[in-house]
Amino acid sequence: xxxxxxxxxxxxxxxxxxxxxxxxxxxxxxxxxxxxxxxxxxxxxxxxxxxxxxxxxxxxxxxxxxxxxxxxxxxxxxxxxxxxxxxxxxxxxxxxxxxxxxxxxxxx
Amino acid sequence: xxxxxxxxxxxxxxxxxxxxxxxxxxxxxxxxxxxxxxxxxxxxxxxxxxxxxxxxxxxxxxxxxxxxxxxxxxxxxxxxxxxxxxxxxxxxxxxxxxxxxxxxxxxxxxxx
Numbered sequence: 001x002x003x004x005x006x007x008x009x010x011x012x013x014x015x016x017x018x019x020x021x022x023x024x025x026x027x028x029x030x031x032x033x034x035x036x037x038x039x040x041x042x043x044x045x046x047x048x049x050x051x052x053x054x055x056x057x058x059x060x061x062x063x064x065x066x067x068x069x070x071x072x073x074x075x076x077x078x079x080x081x082x083x084x085x086x087x088x089x090x091x092x093x094x095x096x097x098x099x100x101x102x103x104x105x106x107x108x
Numbered sequence: 109x110x111x112x113x114x115x116x117x118x119x120x121x122x123x124x125x126x127x128x129x130x131x132x133x134x135x136x137x138x139x140x141x142x143x144x145x146x147x148x149x150x151x152x153x154x155x156x157x158x159x160x161x162x163x164x165x166x167x168x169x170x171x172x173x174x175x176x177x178x179x180x181x182x183x184x185x186x187x188x189x190x191x192x193x194x195x196x197x198x199x200x201x202x203x204x205x206x207x208x209x210x211x212x213x214x215x216x217x218x219x220x
Binding site: 032034042043044045046049086094095096097098099100101 | 111112139141143149150151152153156163164166199201207208209210211212213214
C-alpha cells in the first residue's frame with residue numbers, strides 16, 4: 001500500500017524566513033513524488049516533481065530514500081507562498097496518493 | 109492555456125437522488141481521474157480511466173459510482189443514489205501520461 005504523511009496541518013512563518021514542509025512516504029518500490037499547491041480560490045496545480053529536479057518559485061525538494069522523505073524547502077518565504085501544499089506519490093499503480101496537506105501562512 | 113473544466117461548480121441534491129458531475133479534460137490527454145475531498149480531509153483517489161475503461165478504482169468507488177466518456181470530450185462521474193456522506197468536493201483531472209495531473213476547479217456536492 002502507498003501512503004503519504006504530512007505531519008503539520010498548519011505552518012506559519014514570517015516573510016523572509018526559511019520554510020520547510022515535511023513529507024514522509026511509505027511505499028515498497030520506487031515511487032515518484034510530487035508537490036502540488038492550491039492557492040486560495042484556485043485549482044490544485046503541480047509545483048514540482050522529484051524526477052525533474054527543478055526549482056520552482058524558489059522551492060526545492062529532495063527525495064531521501066533512506067528516510068523515505070520528500071520535504072519541501074524554500075530559503076526565503078514570500079507572502080504569495082501562502083497556500084495549501086500537498087505531497088503526493090505514485091507507485092506502480094498510476095493513482096496519485098495525496099498527503100493530508102499543510103496550510104502554509106507567510107506573515108508580513 | 110488549456111484547462112480542465114468542471115460543471116456544475118456547486119450542486120445541492122436530496123439524499124437518494126442521482127447526480128452527474130461533468131468534466132471536460134484537456135483535449136490531447138489520455139488519462140482521466142476523479143478525486144474527492146470531504147471537508148477538512150485529504151484529497152482521495154476515486155477512479156482512473158484510460159483507453160475507454162476504468163484502469164483503477166479505490167474502495168470508495170463502489171457500485172453507486174460510475175464513470176463514462178460518452179462523446180470523446182466529456183468525462184462524467186455519476187452517483188446513482190446519493191448519501192449524506194457523499195457530500196464533498198469532486199475534482200476531475202487529466203494527464204498526457206502518468207506524470208503531471210491537471211486538475212479542474214472542482215464540483216462541490218452537497219447532499220441534504
